[in-house]
Amino acid sequence: MPEKKIKILHVLDSLGVGGMERVVIDVVNNLDQSRFDHVVCCISRQGEAASHLREETRCVDLGKGAGADYLAPVKIARLINEEAPGIIHTQSWSGVDAAIAKMMARAARLVHSEHGRNFPHIHSEPLKRKVARRCLYHLSDAVFAISAEVRDYYCRETGFPSERMRVIPNGVDLRRIDRSDGGARAEWGIGPEDFVVGTVARLDATKDTITLARAFARLCRLRPGVKLKLLVVGAGDQKAVIENFITEQGLSAAVIFTGLRHDAPRLYGAMNVFALSSLSEGMPLTVLEAMSARLPIVATNVGALPELVEEGGTGFLVEPKDDQALAERLARFYSEPELARRFGEAARHKVEREYSLELMLRRYADLYLSVIRK
Numbered sequence: 001m002p003e004k005k006i007k008i009l010h011v012l013d014s015l016g017v018g019g020m021e022r023v024v025i026d027v028v029n030n031l032d033q034s035r036f037d038h039v040v041c042c043i044s045r046q047g048e049a050a051s052h053l054r055e056e057t058r059c060v061d062l063g064k065g066a067g068a069d070y071l072a073p074v075k076i077a078r079l080i081n082e083e084a085p086g087i088i089h090t091q092s093w094s095g096v097d098a099a100i101a102k103m104m105a106r107a108a109r110l111v112h113s114e115h116g117r118n119f120p121h122i123h124s125e126p127l128k129r130k131v132a133r134r135c136l137y138h139l140s141d142a143v144f145a146i147s148a149e150v151r152d153y154y155c156r157e158t159g160f161p162s163e164r165m166r167v168i169p170n171g172v173d174l175r176r177i178d179r180s181d182g183g184a185r186a187e188w189g190i191g192p193e194d195f196v197v198g199t200v201a202r203l204d205a206t207k208d209t210i211t212l213a214r215a216f217a218r219l220c221r222l223r224p225g226v227k228l229k230l231l232v233v234g235a236g237d238q239k240a241v242i243e244n245f246i247t248e249q250g251l252s253a254a255v256i257f258t259g260l261r262h263d264a265p266r267l268y269g270a271m272n273v274f275a276l277s278s279l280s281e282g283m284p285l286t287v288l289e290a291m292s293a294r295l296p297i298v299a300t301n302v303g304a305l306p307e308l309v310e311e312g313g314t315g316f317l318v319e320p321k322d323d324q325a326l327a328e329r330l331a332r333f334y335s336e337p338e339l340a341r342r343f344g345e346a347a348r349h350k351v352e353r354e355y356s357l358e359l360m361l362r363r364y365a366d367l368y369l370s371v372i373r374k
Contacts, residue, residue, distance in 0.1 A: 006372055007037040009085035009108075011076065011098040015040070015047035015059070017235075017260060018202065019285040020091055020115040022049070023146075023170055026357060027364055029054050030173075036368065039083050043072055043094050052262075076101035080108060086372055087111055090136075093129075099136045109371045112140040113168070114154050116282025116303060118206045125157055134158040137165070141371050144168045146283045147304030168367065169304075170283045171360025172351065177265045177292040184270035188231070188256050195334050196229045198271030198295075200264050200286040201278070203236030208300075211277040211323050213242050217249045218327035223334060228254055233267055235260040268293035273333045273340060279320050281305055288355050291347035296340045298329045308355075314347040 010028065015021050028038040029052075039058045042050070046061040053059055062075050069075075076098050080088065089111045090098040102110050121129070137143050137160045144166045145151035155162040190196060197216060201207040209232065216230045232242070232255065239257065246255045261267060264286065268274070274290035274297050281303030288308065290297060297315030299305045309315040316329040333340040 005035060005037050006087060006368060007039065007083065007085040008087045008089055008368065009039045009041060009080065009083055010089050010091070011041045011043065011094050012091040013094045014042045014045045015050040015053070016045075017047075017049055019170065019282065021047065022285055023115070023360075024091065025049060025052050026171075026173070027361065028057055030357065030361055031365060032361075035365070039079075039085065041076060041079055041098075043076075043097060048260075072097045073100035073104065077105040080105035084108075087368055089113070091115060095136050095140075096132045099139045102139070109141045109374075110139060111142045111144075111367065111371060112136055113143070114145040114150050114165075114282075116146070116150055117153070117280055118204075122206070122280040130158050134160055141374065142166070142367060144367065146170050147307055149304050149307065150282050166367075168363045169307075169355055169360065170285055170288060171355050171357040172285055172288045172292055173357040174292050174352065177268070177289060180263075180266040180269055180293075184267045188258070188270065190229055190231075190256075190270055191227065194227045194229045196231050196271045197273055197275055197330055198231040198233070198267070198290075199275050199277075200233040200267070200290075201276060203232070203234050203238045203242060205238065206278060206280055207234075207236070207238075208277050208279045208320065209234075210238065210242050210245060211321055212275055212326065213245050213255075214323035215275070215277070215326035215330065216255070217245075217251060218323060219330050219334075220249075220251060220254065222327060222331050226334065228334075230255045231258070231267065231270060232256065233258045233261050233264060265289060265293070268295060271295055273298060273330060275326065275330060276300065276305070277320070277323075277326060278302060278305075283308070288351055291344075291355075292351045294344035294348045296333055296343035297347065298326060298333075308350075310346070310350070314343050314350055 041060045043062050044064045050059050085108050087109045092115050095112045151165045203209050274295040276299040283304040297309045299309050300320045301317040311317050318325040
């Protein structure tokens, strides 16, 4: 007799634009439909990426907004009783409300995952958040992080045993990268002779894209007369700061701000090198996608980036806020195109081996099944 389908209730803050949200959507849309059903609960708001869910997937918006809502656990408990999931899968900080809800609702297994951290809690968290996370971990039937660095950070912060928190890395759909039409250069007026530094990121304090802008200005001074472009894909509250700096440097004609885009795989085809100047990262899907597109990487030495970017193999790592080192590494890829090609090929092979969507889905399925059968 075939096994009964497992219903999974995914609980997260919202389906806004971000790596964690993309992972949830990929899991919901691509996990074996003969074995798993899904419901998504967004605590604060549904978010613009919710439109990418499969049409038949129910997505519940609790509408908490930016403020506190002490009734959120009650609302989640009501949803748990209504949907009767076999597993509740919580993501990052939203897990605290969901864990309280689980204690008030019917029995279900609890899986929790940590995806990284954002400003201002990059280096440490307040004591009450550490205590809440530790309680959440102990209430969970399984806990995992998306990288060894994220696991080690939260285990160090909470005192939770690291051997009890497994690692399931993110994965990307290589077919989505390979299907892109490569027409982005023409769309943005980029000539075949232009050398394009690209980034895909939220323009906020955590991503620190202003440091990349400073590095690009240095690069322009290091390579006067060279046709250089900076392609910035993303939106956020730091955009005006970055634009003002670019204007002050007289580089407005060399910098392209695309705004928020949902066709990033197509835009990688316009780039010669991918750069990320973040102060903190989990395991950025944008870097995995850029590697899939055979781009060499220059990124900051934070989070899981050292696990992805092999220094001198698939790219270069620099320290956060070091715009001079960032500019010098970018200049190397302009000066040595064969090095850039070789690093890009190595990056693609690394993703194929270790970070494909298929591999990630298999790991998620194995985890869900082991929790149900435990």
